[in-house]
Amino acid sequence: xxxxxxxxxxxxxxxxxxxxxxxxxxxxxxxxxxxxxxxxxxxxxxxxxxxxxxxxxxxxxxxxxxxxxxxxxxxxxxxxxxxxxxxxxxxxxxxxxxxxxxxxxxxxxxxxxxxxxxxxxxxxxxxxxxxxxxxxxxxxxxxxxxxxxxxxxxxxxxxxxxxxxxxxxxxxxxxxxxxxxxxxxxxxxxxxxxxxxxxxxxxxxxxxxxxxxxxxxxxxxxxxxxxxxxxxxxxxxxxxxxxxxxxxxxxxxxxxxxxxxxxxxxxxxxxxxxxxxxxxxxxxxxxxxxxxxx
Numbered sequence: 001x002x003x004x005x006x007x008x009x010x011x012x013x014x015x016x017x018x019x020x021x022x023x024x025x026x027x028x029x030x031x032x033x034x035x036x037x038x039x040x041x042x043x044x045x046x047x048x049x050x051x052x053x054x055x056x057x058x059x060x061x062x063x064x065x066x067x068x069x070x071x072x073x074x075x076x077x078x079x080x081x082x083x084x085x086x087x088x089x090x091x092x093x094x095x096x097x098x099x100x101x102x103x104x105x106x107x108x109x110x111x112x113x114x115x116x117x118x119x120x121x122x123x124x125x126x127x128x129x130x131x132x133x134x135x136x137x138x139x140x141x142x143x144x145x146x147x148x149x150x151x152x153x154x155x156x157x158x159x160x161x162x163x164x165x166x167x168x169x170x171x172x173x174x175x176x177x178x179x180x181x182x183x184x185x186x187x188x189x190x191x192x193x194x195x196x197x198x199x200x201x202x203x204x205x206x207x208x209x210x211x212x213x214x215x216x217x218x219x220x221x222x223x224x225x226x227x228x229x230x231x232x233x234x235x236x237x238x239x240x241x242x243x244x245x246x247x248x249x250x251x252x253x254x255x256x257x258x259x260x261x262x263x264x265x266x267x268x269x270x271x272x273x274x275x276x277x278x279x280x281x282x283x284x285x286x287x288x289x290x291x292x293x294x
Contacts, residue, residue, distance in 0.1 A: 002163050004136050004189050008182040026191075029184045033195035036162075036178045037203065043176045044200060047158045048207045050174060051130045054156055055208065059128030060089075062155075064120065064146040066096035066110030068190045069134035069160075069197055074102060076201040082230065084209045085222045094119045096142040109142065116145025127154035132204070134197055135159075136189035138166020147171055160200055162193040176200060216241060216287040221260045234260050241287075242267040265290045 011017075011025055037044075055061075061080075063073030074093035080086035096116070097106025109115070119142075125131065131150040135143045138161030147168060150157050159172030162180050169175025178196040183189060209215065214222035219241055225231040238249040241264045252263035256273040264287055265276035276290070283289035 002137055002139075003179070003181050004162050004183065004193055005187050006182040007186040008184055011184055014184065026184065030192050030195050032180050033178075033192040033199060036180045036192075036196045037199040040176050040178055040200065041203075043174060044204050044207070047130075047174045047176065047204055048211065050156055051158075051208055052211050054128045054130060055212065057128045059126070059130060059156075061091045061205070062120070062123060062125065062129055062131045062150075063091075063093040063134065063201075064116065064131060064143055065094075065134035066101075066140050066142050067105070068194045069136055069140075069143075070095035071102055072194060072197050072201060073132060073134050075198075076205055080205060080209070082224050082226055083220065084212075084214045085224045086209070086214075092123055094123070094146060096140075110140050111142070113141040113145040116142035116147075117149040118145075120146040120149040125150055125153050125155045129153075129155040131155050131157050132201070133157060133159045133168050133172060134201075135166070135168045136162045136193040136197070138163045138168040140168070143168055144171070158204075160197055162189065162196065213283075213285040213287070216261070216264065221264060221287060222285075223260065225258050231258070234258050238263045238267070261285065261287050261290075 017025060063077050065073045074095055077091040077093040080091045081088050095101050097109030101109060133143050133147045144167060147157055147159065157172040158174045158176065159168035160176045160178060161169045162178050164177055164179055169177050178200060180192045180196050183191050185191060219237050221237060223230060223234065225234045234253060235246060235249050238253060238260055239246060244267050252267050256262040261280055262273050262276045265279055266273045268291055279290040279293050283293065
């Protein structure tokens with residue numbers, strides 16, 4: 001029996017706990033997810049390193065999963081645009097059962113090996129793409145079908161699983177095992193298995209975006225200000241990075257269509273936004289290198 005499906009020997013009388021004890025126990029159990037991701041850090045780092053040149057060559061991130069895993073992949077893909085201005089067409093999520101499965105369970109969809117392959121082939125994968133394959137069990141047929149189709153075209157495959165020696169991890173170019181063990185509510189992998197996958201995806205995509213020069217220091221300087229909150233955040237980040245007051249920061253941002261990196265370079269080097277943009281282009285988007293340029 002898979003460890004994720006094995007009944008937990010801890011808290012066998014969970015349903016008898018007081019509400020306060022029940023809540024605390026469920027929270028404490030989640031710490032296993034953090035430890036599992038920490039142990040997988042070298043594999044996640046290897047995935048970032050392998051992905052970087054392919055992304056720089058124009059590749060895409062393609063997430064594949066079913067159920068909770070698929071929804072977590074879709075969530076990560078969607079958040080890259082507002083957070084890092086990552087092009088939406090370069091972050092694709094494939095969910096067993098289609099997009100409707102985001103809201104309603106589509107019974108049996110995860111068991112279709114051929115559909116997984118077909119869905120992957122439908123987005124025309126290339127050797128520069130990175131296919132992120134998510135399965136708590138590590139043996140979901142839909143995900144394995146996509147994995148095998150991705151390998152045919154030479155795409156980089158990264159398999160995330162919550163069981164040791166799982167096919168998704170073994171067959172992928174880089175396997176990431178998140179060994180979270182049995183669930184406190186037996187078999188409910190939306191709990192710490194799901195938490196570990198969310199942590200691992202956050203870590204992978206965020207680290208990749210840092211390597212792509214979308215962060216200056218620890219500031220998120222390539223966000224898309226798509227609402228009032230993010231506009232205020234853009235102004236605040238520009239002020240923090242440059243020491244400028246709010247009026248100067250907003251004026252610079254207005255001049256460059258709220259491109260925070262351009263505003264930072266323009267303000268710190270006292271150049272026009274056009275010159276700042278050219279410096280950033282020459283520095284491959286690195287604020288630090290643009291500021292160091294003579």
